[in-house]
Amino acid sequence: MELLSVPYADLSGSLRPQVQALLAMAFPDLEGDYYKGSVPDRIFICREDSQPVAHLAAYRRTAKADGKDCLIGMIGGVAVSPTHRRKGLSKLLIHEAHQFFLAERIGHSILFAFDPTIYASSGYELMMNPVKFIEAGEERQFVYRGSMIAHLDGSSWSVGLLDLQGEVV
Numbered sequence: 001m002e003l004l005s006v007p008y009a010d011l012s013g014s015l016r017p018q019v020q021a022l023l024a025m026a027f028p029d030l031e032g033d034y035y036k037g038s039v040p041d042r043i044f045i046c047r048e049d050s051q052p053v054a055h056l057a058a059y060r061r062t063a064k065a066d067g068k069d070c071l072i073g074m075i076g077g078v079a080v081s082p083t084h085r086r087k088g089l090s091k092l093l094i095h096e097a098h099q100f101f102l103a104e105r106i107g108h109s110i111l112f113a114f115d116p117t118i119y120a121s122s123g124y125e126l127m128m129n130p131v132k133f134i135e136a137g138e139e140r141q142f143v144y145r146g147s148m149i150a151h152l153d154g155s156s157w158s159v160g161l162l163d164l165q166g167e168v169v
């Protein structure tokens, strides 16, 4: 099993359609290119026998927390091939994303979970902040069910309004 850490611009050749096929299998409602909404800063992939079997997209996002600019990490597209689930691969990729964020001096990572229990052992807890974001060109604001945060570096975090200044991933 290989672990790849790929800048978005380097996701090319046969890897790109292979990754899209993995994402289409994991997210049956997905229409078109997974990355069309927001372009990730780094993509983490587990590959076995030349085939991607697990994927995670990591995003650096300049947000506003309580009205102040802050850089946060966002995780999306966590997807593992059905044949490789329950082996710790999503957890491994989340760990890699956290190392990436810390190297970028990002102290907090958020994600939007279908099932929050998956992420508890990676340090995520439900996030109480109201979240402002853009969806289909419209601004929305509410406490997002399934929003989760991991505090990576011990820096402070307030539970005021978190303006993502863009789309959820």
Ligand SMILES: CC(C)(COP(=O)(O)OP(=O)(O)OC[C@H]1O[C@@H](n2cnc3c(N)ncnc32)[C@H](O)[C@@H]1OP(=O)(O)O)[C@@H](O)C(=O)NCCC(=O)NCCS
Residues within 6 Å of the ligand: 026, 027, 077, 078, 079, 080, 081, 084, 085, 086, 087, 088, 089, 090, 091, 092, 112, 113, 114, 115, 117, 118, 119, 121, 122
């Ligand atoms: C959700 C998904 C990414 C999990 O990947 P995975 O590699 O099988 O997960 P891991 O083996 O790393 O497990 C991580 C934790 O979740 C738990 N978990 C994983 N799948 C689970 C399931 N189906 N039911 C209950 N718990 C589960 C594991 O027990 C582990 O918890 P622990 O560390 O407390 O023991 C994978 O099932 C998947 O791709 N699903 C379809 C796409 C999807 O829903 N993505 C998530 C979008 S938010």
